[in-house]
Amino acid sequence: MALSKSEDNMDNMKPTLQHTLEEFKDCADILHRTLPETGIDMVFFEHLVGSDQFTRDVAIPFMDANGDDVKRLLNRSQYEEMNTNKPFIKAILEGAVAIFHNDRSYVVYVSKPEARSIQQSETEAIITGPHDSFNEVAEINMSLIRRRVKSSHLKSILLEVGEVTKTRVYVLYLDDLANMEYVNELQSRIEKIEIDSVLDGNMLVQYIDDFPNSIFPLIPTTERVDAAVSRLVAGRIIVVVDGSPSVISAPASFFEFFSSPDDYYQRWMLGTATRLLRFIAFIITVTFTAMYVSVTTFHYEMIPEDLLLTLTESRSRVPFPPIYEALLLEATIELLREAGARLPTKIGQTIGIVGGIVIGQAAVQAGLTSNILIIAVASSAIASFVIPSYVMSASIRLIRFGLIILASVLGNLGLMMGIVMVIIHLAGLTSLKASYLTPIAPMNVKDWRDVFIRSPFAWLKERPSMSKSPNMRRNKMKQ
Amino acid sequence: MAKEKLYPFHVTILTYMTQTGVVMLSLPRILAENFGYNGWMALIGLSGIAALNIFIISLVYRLGKGKSIFQIMEMSLPKFVLYPLYSFIACIWAVTGCIVAKNYVSIFQMISFNTTHVMLLKIMVDILVYFLVIKGIYNISKALTSFYWVTSWMYLILFFYFKDFEWARMTPFFFSGETHFVEGSMSVFTSFIGYELSLLLFPYVEKGKKFMRAVQIGNLLTTLTYIIICFICFGFYSFEQLKLMVYPMLDLLSYIKLPFIERIDNLLFAFFLFTTVSTIAMYIWASQEIVKRMIPKAKVKVIVILIIMAVFFIAWIPDTIPEIGEWLQYLGYTDTVIAFGLPLMLIAILLVNKRARQ
Numbered sequence: 001m002a003l004s005k006s007e008d009n010m011d012n013m014k015p016t017l018q019h020t021l022e023e024f025k026d027c028a029d030i031l032h033r034t035l036p037e038t039g040i041d042m043v044f045f046e047h048l049v050g051s052d053q054f055t056r057d058v059a060i061p062f063m064d065a066n067g068d069d070v071k072r073l074l075n076r077s078q079y080e081e082m083n084t085n086k087p088f089i090k091a092i093l094e095g096a097v098a099i100f101h102n103d104r105s106y107v108v109y110v111s112k113p114e115a116r117s118i119q120q121s122e123t124e125a126i127i128t129g130p131h132d133s134f135n136e137v138a139e140i141n142m143s144l145i146r147r148r149v150k151s152s153h154l155k156s157i158l159l160e161v162g163e164v165t166k167t168r169v170y171v172l173y174l175d176d177l178a179n180m181e182y183v184n185e186l187q188s189r190i191e192k193i194e195i196d197s198v199l200d201g202n203m204l205v206q207y208i209d210d211f212p213n214s215i216f217p218l219i220p221t222t223e224r225v226d227a228a229v230s231r232l233v234a235g236r237i238i239v240v241v242d243g244s245p246s247v248i249s250a251p252a253s254f255f256e257f258f259s260s261p262d263d264y265y266q267r268w269m270l271g272t273a274t275r276l277l278r279f280i281a282f283i284i285t286v287t288f289t290a291m292y293v294s295v296t297t298f299h300y301e302m303i304p305e306d307l308l309l310t311l312t313e314s315r316s317r318v319p320f321p322p323i324y325e326a327l328l329l330e331a332t333i334e335l336l337r338e339a340g341a342r343l344p345t346k347i348g349q350t351i352g353i354v355g356g357i358v359i360g361q362a363a364v365q366a367g368l369t370s371n372i373l374i375i376a377v378a379s380s381a382i383a384s385f386v387i388p389s390y391v392m393s394a395s396i397r398l399i400r401f402g403l404i405i406l407a408s409v410l411g412n413l414g415l416m417m418g419i420v421m422v423i424i425h426l427a428g429l430t431s432l433k434a435s436y437l438t439p440i441a442p443m444n445v446k447d448w449r450d451v452f453i454r455s456p457f458a459w460l461k462e463r464p465s466m467s468k469s470p471n472m473r474r475n476k477m478k479q
Numbered sequence: 480m481a482k483e484k485l486y487p488f489h490v491t492i493l494t495y496m497t498q499t500g501v502v503m504l505s506l507p508r509i510l511a512e513n514f515g516y517n518g519w520m521a522l523i524g525l526s527g528i529a530a531l532n533i534f535i536i537s538l539v540y541r542l543g544k545g546k547s548i549f550q551i552m553e554m555s556l557p558k559f560v561l562y563p564l565y566s567f568i569a570c571i572w573a574v575t576g577c578i579v580a581k582n583y584v585s586i587f588q589m590i591s592f593n594t595t596h597v598m599l600l601k602i603m604v605d606i607l608v609y610f611l612v613i614k615g616i617y618n619i620s621k622a623l624t625s626f627y628w629v630t631s632w633m634y635l636i637l638f639f640y641f642k643d644f645e646w647a648r649m650t651p652f653f654f655s656g657e658t659h660f661v662e663g664s665m666s667v668f669t670s671f672i673g674y675e676l677s678l679l680l681f682p683y684v685e686k687g688k689k690f691m692r693a694v695q696i697g698n699l700l701t702t703l704t705y706i707i708i709c710f711i712c713f714g715f716y717s718f719e720q721l722k723l724m725v726y727p728m729l730d731l732l733s734y735i736k737l738p739f740i741e742r743i744d745n746l747l748f749a750f751f752l753f754t755t756v757s758t759i760a761m762y763i764w765a766s767q768e769i770v771k772r773m774i775p776k777a778k779v780k781v782i783v784i785l786i787i788m789a790v791f792f793i794a795w796i797p798d799t800i801p802e803i804g805e806w807l808q809y810l811g812y813t814d815t816v817i818a819f820g821l822p823l824m825l826i827a828i829l830l831v832n833k834r835a836r837q
Contacts, residue, residue: 298591301742410595410603413587416749420607420756423629427622428614435483440628441621443488 015088015105017041020098023089035062038070041100048095050112057110058097070101079106090166113137118144121223121245123390129265133223138168138242144225145172145240149232153177159190161204161241165197168242169204177235179468182432186237186250201246202391204239208250210430215398217391218431220257221246227261233474235467251432253439253466255451257392258282263454271454279452281383285396288380289326290407290415292373296322298411310372317367323408325369329377330401332359337381438466484685487693489620490677494697496623496757497673499704501583502807503751504726506670506705507712511721513663515656517649519709525664526702529671533698535822536678537691542829547682549772551825554832562773568817569769569786572676575810576762577790580604582803583755586726589800591745601794604756605787611760612767612783616683619760626753633750637711639735644714656718669811670705673758674698675818676765678825763787 010019020043024030033042040062044054061073073079082088082105092098095111118140121133134141146154157171169190173183189208198204201221209218222228223245231249232238239248258278263271295302296315303311318325336355340348360378363369380400387393399422406414429436439447444465449455451464461475485493510518543551552561584600592600611622654660677694684690712727721727733744763786770782797803 299742299745302740302746304736304739304741307739410600411591412746412749413591413600413752414603416752417603417607419629420626420752421610423625424607424611424614424622427625428618435621437621437625441489441624442483442486443624 011086012084015082015085015098016103017043017100017105019085020089020092020100020105023085024092038062038065038067039101040070042097043100044092044097045095048093049097049110053110053112054097058099058108074099074101074104074106079108081106093166113139115140124222124224124227124260124388126224126260126262126265129261130224130226132225134225134228134240134245134247136243136245138170138240141240141245141247142170142172145229145232145238148225148229149174154232157183157187159187161190161193162195162197165199165243167198169198170240172232172238172240174232174235177233177463177467177469177471178237179235179470182237182251182434182468185432186239190239198241200244201239201241201248202244204241204244205248210433211428214425214429215395216254216426216429216436217257217389217395218252218429218436219248219250220252220389221248221391223247224261230261230264235463235469235471251434251466253431253434253451254426254429254436255439257389258387259451259454260388268454268456275452275454278386278388281386282396284383285380285387285393286400286403286419287415288376288383289330289373289400290403290418292376293322293326293404294407294411294415297408311370314364314370314372318370319367321408322373323404325373326377326404326408327401329363329369329373330404332363333377333381334397434466434468439464483617485617485620485680485683486685487689489624490680490684490690490693491697491700492624492627493620493680493761494674494677494694495700495704496627496754497676497761498671498698498701498758499673499754500579500758501586501751501755502670503705503708504586504728505804506667507709507716507721507727508724509663509667510709511713511718512657513659513667515654515658516652516718517654517713519706519713520653521664521667522702522706522709525668525671526698526705528668529674529698529702530695532818532822533674533677533691533694535819535826536675536694539678539822539825539829540681540691542826542833543681545681545686548678548821548825551828555828565769565773568821569766569773571810571813571817572762572769573766573786573790574793575807575814576608576759576766577605577787577794578797578803578806578810579755579762580608580759581794581797582800582807583751585800585803586729587745587748590729590748598791598795601791604752604759605791607756608759608763609783609787611756612764613780615779616680616764619764623757623760626757630750630753633747634707636732636735636747637707640711640715640731643734644711646714648714648717650718665812665815666808668815669808671698671701672811672814672818673701673761675814675821676761678821679765679768 013019021032024043029045029047031042031044031046034040035042042058057078062070065073074081079099080091082091088098088105088107091107091109094109095113096107096109099106099108115137116135118132118135120131124133132144134144142156151174153174153176155173155175159169159171161167161169171183171187171190186208190204193204193207195207198207205217205219205221206212211218222231228238228247228249236249236251239250241248259275263275266274296311300308315322320328332355336351336359340351343351360374364371364374384393384397387396399418403415403418406418408414410417426437427441435442438444439451446462447465449459457475462472463469463474507519510521514521539548539551552564556564580601581597584604585597588595588597588600611619614622674694674697677691680690708728712721712731715731716724716727724730729744729748732747733742735741735743735747737743763783766786767779767782770786771777771779774782797806
């Protein structure tokens with residue numbers, strides 16, 4: 001916000017009661033209390049202050065005090081004397097009580113943020129493992145992390161983003177495990193943001209990532225404490241944004257979006273199988289419907305004779321070319337998904353019935369789509385939900401539409417052209433200047449043990465190469 | 480953060496992906512036509528010649544202490560000699576790239592899109608190449624490495640042919656029947672061409688001996704792939720049949736049958752797009768590097784788009800697949816001359832300079 005010259009001067013002046021009240025003029029929720037017997041004035045927002053704590057620690061001591069007691073009280077370390085206006089006003093906005101006494105001004109923090117209780121994450125549900133997740137208060141989130149990482153090496157940098165909202169942002173890293181180049185880069189990117197408000201971690205990510213125009217998310221966010229901590233220990237940097245349950249971790253590779261904390265809480269073979277399943281799901285999501293369109297438009301010869309009969313039978317009643325049929329159904333599925341996401345759970349069930357029975361069954365009976373397409377579209381939709389990161393799965397679903405259109409124009413060649421284009425795009429991406437396709441390119445076979453499969457813990461001896469950690473060794477376990 | 484360098488593994492993949500391509504499809508026939516029975520063995524000797532050529536390139540790298548070839552040439556050649564030479568090499572490489580593209584799309588048009596104009600398909604491929612080349616060599620290498628992994632599973636297809644492979648077709652006769660050794664060697668050798676682009680990689684690689692070894696390994700990987708495919712073709716088809724097939728490998732692919740899918744030759748051929756785009760991108764990139772050296776102020780994007788557009792019109796000239804084949808043949812010969820001639824010339828310059836300094 002541009003400040004006028006006089007406002008700028010006021011910022012550096014000594015705080016006074018008059019100016020403070022002037023500043024908060026027309027704020028109906030500001031409270032001004034006077035204790036005439038001790039000459040004390042207090043200014044604060046009642047709803048930002050914990051009332052019990054205020055009464056116990058501030059109101060009662062000052063009410064009982066006489067002239068000398070007041071001086072002694074104000075000398076206590078929790079009362080911070082302020083000499084300039086700007087931080088003084090900011091402190092009041094953050095929930096401090098401002099105290100004026102004999103031309104001097106103090107603040108004392110008795111704030112108590114309103115917070116949702118710690119609950120399970122709805123977007124990243126897991127079966128086994130810790131169920132707590134972050135909530136909207138940065139300090140609570142910090143406490144959740146600190147409680148899990150009892151190390152003095154866990155450092156935090158406090159930054160502020162949003163010129164109006166002044167959102168607190170903490171950058172966390174383990175100082176002997178994280179690469180300081182990444183820390184500095186991330187810090188400078190956050191400092192450079194010039195915007196009135198940042199309301200969520202996923203929003204902050206878009207201001208700091210390397211390619212804001214890419215369809216792929218380059219920096220993951222998580223609501224799960226264990227996931228955030230595991231990334232911290234892997235040498236990544238964590239960013240906690242006040243007001244958002246989504247915690248950012250950077251840098252990250254494309255393949256990280258396919259792993260879930262669950263993988264580590266199961267036996268390694270199961271973890272590996274699940275992880276491979278997700279990559280297969282990725283291929284199905286991207287190619288299934290496009291393959292259907294390609295085969296039914298250009299390459300009927302690819303279908304074996306027995307299957308061909310079934311396919312032609314189900315296609316025979318459909319009056320449209322495969323591309324319309326496919327887009328119609330894909331769009332319907334997307335509508336259902338979006339409607340399901342926005343509606344309350346109780347009504348959400350209706351969507352399942354309407355979508356599953358009415359649209360699915362009726363569309364086939366009415367001759368608008370073929371059975372086999374429904375299977376293709378449904379399985380690729382289900383496969384897309386297997387991908388643990390919601391943001392990534394949404395990106396992949398969008399790419400699918402491009403591939404379907406290309407397949408309808410040039411068949412298998414078009415499909416392959418689409419895939420080539422996606423890979424070319426991916427190859428150019430970086431996350432915090434580290435290659436997005438690590439460990440495929442640059443190639444690092446050691447990393448594969450924790451990317452494509454989930455090896456036994458005894459094999460996971462090193463931190464991922466992408467972290468460029470000064471301390472690569474993580475596990476001294478013998479085989 | 481430190482500028483990324485090409486690691487040896489990437490150089491291997493770059494070499495392999497540049498060398499291999501659609502030529503694989505017709506290679507078994509060319510071998511059968513020119514080298515007679517057990518013609519696949521000729522690949523070993525030809526690969527040896529390619530390895531020798533790579534060794535010559537490695538001498539340039541060693542003598543020049545990693546200096547780029549432009550720096551070496553500009554040390555002693557005047558501009559009026561250099562610029563025509565640069566232009567010639569840039570043209571040949573750019574045209575090679577674009578004819579490779581035309582060859583690929585023409586075959587695809589033949590098998591699947593008989594009514595689509597071939598140049599329309601080519602425009603699509605060119606767009607992909609443009610987006611790849613403008614990203615610079617480091618990102619090209621990352622993309623090519625990913626391409627390699629996307630296509631590497633295709634080796635598994637080879638297991639399909641175990642059942643119908645007959646050792647009896649591997650006769651005890653070597654190189655007998657009607658043979659054309661010189662002509663055959665020349666045309667088969669063009670399928671190894673592509674490693675010469677490593678000359679341009681000098682400034683982008685990690686310094687050390689590993690770089691040239693990586694190129695050699697890339698060449699070996701290509702050789703191995705060719706040998707396996709040709710060996711299977713020689714054991715799968717009878718010798719006379721092999722001589723009559725235009726694209727024996729394409730027929731090999733169409734033989735695969737799974738319960739839910741068959742005739743996947745056009746799908747698998749679509750996978751060849753990965754290696755084809757790699758080859759084209761590398762040649763266009765090489766050409767771009769030279770043009771950039773001649774006009775340092777020009778923007779890379781502009782150079783690439785101009786090169787692609789210029790050669791697009793050249794690609795219009797050859798019309799039929801045999802014609803394209805002929806073009807590829809002659810371009811291959813010229814590339815071979817460049818592949819041997821350029822490093823030899825560079826060595827000569829380096830030696831003369833060294834002596835002059837002493």
